[in-house]
Amino acid sequence: MRIKEDQLLMIRSIKGRPVESILLILGIALGIGATVSGFALVNQSLSEADKLLSSTYYHEIVVGTRQNSDGMDIAASLVSDDNNLILTVNDLAARKEVPDVKYAYVMNRTHLRFGNMRLPGSDNNGTNTSTQGSVNNQNNRTIVTGNFQPRDATGNTNTEAMPGPPSDDGFDPFHTNIDADELTSLEEPQVEEADAYRVTPEFFSAYGLNAVSGSVFSEQDIKSDTPSLILGSKLAKKIFEDAIAYGRKIQVMRDLYTITGVLAETGTAFDNEAFIPAVVPDLSGNDFRRFEAWGTTLRFIVQDLSRLTSVKAQIATYFDKEYGEGNVDISIPKVEAEAVSDRNLRLITVILILSISGLLIAIVNVTNILVSRMERRRKSLGILKALGASTNKILISLEYEALFIGVCGALTGTVIAVVLSEIIKNSLGTSGYNALILVLGVFISWIFTMVVTGIPAFQISKIAPSEAIRYE
Amino acid sequence: MIRLENIEKEFDLGQIKIKALDNINLTINRGDYLAVMGPSGSGKSTFLNILGILDFSTSGQYFLEDYEISSLPDKEQARIRNKHFGFVFQSFNLFSELSAIENVMLPMSYAGVKYNARKKRAGELLDWLGLNDRLYHLPSMLSGGEQQRVAIARALSNDPDLILADEPTGNLPSDKGEEILETLEKLNSNGVTIVMVTHNDAQGDRAHKRIHIKDGKIEWRKVCA
Structure with missing residues (x-):
């Protein structure tokens, strides 16, 4: 045309x-x-x-200690230990008095460092050939010194093994509970560290997380002393190249953890994270795990968002009765986000x-x-x-x-x-x-x-x- | 062919009204060569605009082949201008963006003539007017006389019954003006009706019929032998 x-x-x-x-x-x-x-x-x-x-997070009511929220301005040394309130898994019992709470759980952010702490150059007998650390075999228990390289005034690495003195409560940061033979048989994980959460079982239900192999934590896992670990799908693939993670053991700091579950892929940040049980420490004794409980926040999921404020009031009543008025800080993330x-x-x-x-x-x-x-x-x-x-x-x-x-x-x-x-x-x-x-x-x-x-x-x-x- | 009865045209300038045409009665027959004369501002161009359906009278009736045309819809009036009338303006009014042949082809495109047919017809017309070597020149590359001949070719493109020429030689030197007048006379001798506005008595005298307009009225009319 x-x-x-x-x-x-x-x-x-x-x-x-x-x-x-x-x-x-x-x-x-x-x-x-x-x-x-x-x-x-x-x-x-x-x-x-x-x-x-509308995400799960904004259905939460978060309960923390007053120190968690306000204490950041006070030097830790000035805070009397007796005055420090530590919330624990046991405080999730508050849910029993608040029927509108669908799930109650602990979800504390933490960080895990993987790998056996033997360093390149150390042999199976624990003879250190490295300048970076040593493994001493003592009565079939292993003292590991590693990744901690004291330097002298000139900045040179101190080549002497430095076990480090045990503290008064018997806590020794360099001590590992892993059998030496087992330690040497562990394969090196492909990932050195990962973000993680200390969680209680209902956390998985609240976020709809399911295990694709093994299982998510049960109440027994929380009470058990056996260290167990659940991996997000992508993290499992990163740590173990063959992608078979369930049932394997991996060293996390000084303990040997058994991988009891791998989560199905969610497309969220959880895929790259690890989960360990939020245990119930003995606050009265010398249980070092009381430190792990420090800063615990309790989370209560309310399905009906219109009930958030009234549920907050009910939870506040419970904690005021338990710990005295105003000692816990209760917040609704949704209100702040709105x-x-x-x-x-x-x-x-x-x-x-x-x-x-x-x-x-x-x-x-x-x-x-x-x-x-x-x-x-x-x-x-x-x-x-x-x-x-x-x-x-x-x-x-x-x-x-x-x-x-x-x-x-x-x-x-x-x-x-x-x-x-x-x-x-x-x-x-x-x-x-x-x-x-x-x-x-x-x-x-x-x-x-x-x-x-x-x-x-x-x-x-x-x-x-x-x-x-x-x-x- | 055309009959004008009691045509009046008033321009409303707000507080004052100017009567440009007053009680015009005129009949134009097929084959006529009519010269419309008169001083500047007498109403000649207004008369030509009404005759070419470029404007409308305030009152009176305009019959074209016994059809009263002022009541026709816009589309039908456009068709009449396109098929039956050809316009030649004093300032040529060619489109500077189009070549000579494209200027001539344009009215035929409105008439629905196919591309090849209109190109052939335009070429023939320009050739007849002595412009066969100027087909693809833009108007700016043509002399005044050549431009006016292109305008005449454009006016002839749809083989009109009536050519309306508004001072067609006004912008041309006398020798070129003479060429244009000869062309119009040649067309008239071929049966095309010509209505030409001029204030040049010599040119007016060459027409078969003359009317003289003054202050919007036909002052006198003359038919030559």
């Missing part, structure tokens, strides 16, 4: 004013880009906030208004430029009418030009919008492609194009030919 002469006229008219045409296209593109990405920002933020606030979310929403609303303002300014400017461009062509349009063009044909002819500019601007604007939304998506750390952006982009582009191009084209097309021809 060949281009008709009137269409040719419009095409050459656009080519004849390239700078003006490019500015028009850019004006439309930026207007659309700003608005669509503004909507994308709102949409992403709202959906992300909804997703976050405050942040509300603040963000206000900021985003302002950004959206600015984006829409940008679009309106673009509409006004582009319409003005198009009108003046068409006005300049008033005489030509009059001649076209004299030569037999009807008002409709003139309108269509003007629309060719205006639509070309509008569509180019709309397409460029949609590309800008998609790029900006990708940046927003990456900045917010959200995932997944949002089809709404594209639909919105096309819809706004269409409306924009129609408004910007249609109004001036319609006005000019109605001109009387005699008036146009007279116009010099």
Whole structure:
């Protein structure tokens, strides 16, 4: 199909004013880009906030000791041990008095260091050939010194084995409970350390975590002295290249842990984390595990979010009775998150208004430029009418030009919008492609194009030919 | 062919109204060569615009082949301008973005003539007017006389019944003006009706019929032998 002469006229008219045409296209593109990405920002933020606030974490009521939350400003040496309240797994009993609590668990963040602490150069007999540590075999019990390299004043590594003196309570950080033969038979894990949680069994139920091999912790695991470990799916693959983790043993610091379960993949951070039981320490004795309980926070899941505040009050009553008023700190993460979310929403609303303002300014400017461009062509349009063009044909002819500019601007604007939304998506750390952006982009582009191009084209097309021809 | 009855045209300039045409009664027959004369501002161009359906009278009736055309829809009026009328303007009014041949082809595209047919017809017309070596030149590359000949070729493209020429020689030197007048006369001798606005008495005298407009009224009319 060949281009008709009137269409040719419009095409050459656009080519004849390239700078003006490019500015028009850019004006439309930026207007659309700003608005669509503004909507994308709102949409992403709202959906992300909804997703976050509906997650298990925001169903929690978190109970910690007052020291946990306020004590950071006080030097530890100034805090009397007697005054320190330590919450333990046993305090989860509070749930019995609060029927709205669905799950109660401990979920303390910790960090595990894997690997047998024999270092390269040490032989099976424990004879140290390394300058970095030593393994001394004493009565079939192993004292490991490793990764702790005292240096002298000149900065040189002290090559003397340094078992380190046992403390008064018998705690020896360099002592390992692992049988020497067993220690030497352990294979080196591929991962040195991992983030982990000390958890109680209901943690797995609350987050819907299931074991793909072995099982998640039971109440017996919490009470048992046998060290056991559960690995996230990805972490298990990283530690053991053959991916068979269940049943294996791995050294974690000075104990030998048995891997009693590997979790099914969840697509969350849990896949790269490890889980060990949050044990019940003997707070009255010299159980070193009391240190592990230090900073324990108890978490109570409430299914009905509208009940969070009343459940918090019930839990507060329980702990006030147990430990005295005000000694525990109870918080609702959702309330804090909602405050942040509300603040963000206000900021985003302002950004959206600015984006829409940008679009309106673009509409006004582009319409003005198009009108003046068409006005300049008033005489030509009059001649076209004299030569037999009807008002409709003139309108269509003007629309060719205006639509070309509008569509180019709309397409460029949609590309800008998609790029900006990708940046927003990456900045917010959200995932997944949002089809709404594209639909919105096309819809706004269409409306924009129609408004910007249609109004001036319609006005000019109605001109009387005699008036146009007279116009010099 | 055309009958004008009691045509009046008033321009509303807000507080004052100007009567550009007053009680115009005229009949134009097929094959006529009519010269419309008069001083500047007398209403000649307004008369020509109404005759070419480029403008409408405030009152009165305009019959084209016994059809009252002011009541016709915009699309039908456009079709009449395209198929039955050809316009030649004093300032040529060619499109500077289009070549000579494309300018001539343009009205035929509105008439639905296929590309090859309109290109052939445009080529023939330009050849007939002595512009066969100027087909693909832009108007800016043509002399005034050549541009006016392109405009005449454009006016003839749809084989019109009536050529409306508004001072067609006004912007041309006398020798080129003479060429244009000869061309129009040649067309008239081939049966095309010509209505030409001019304030040049010598040119007016060459037409078969003359009317003289003053202050919007036909002051006198003359039919030459």
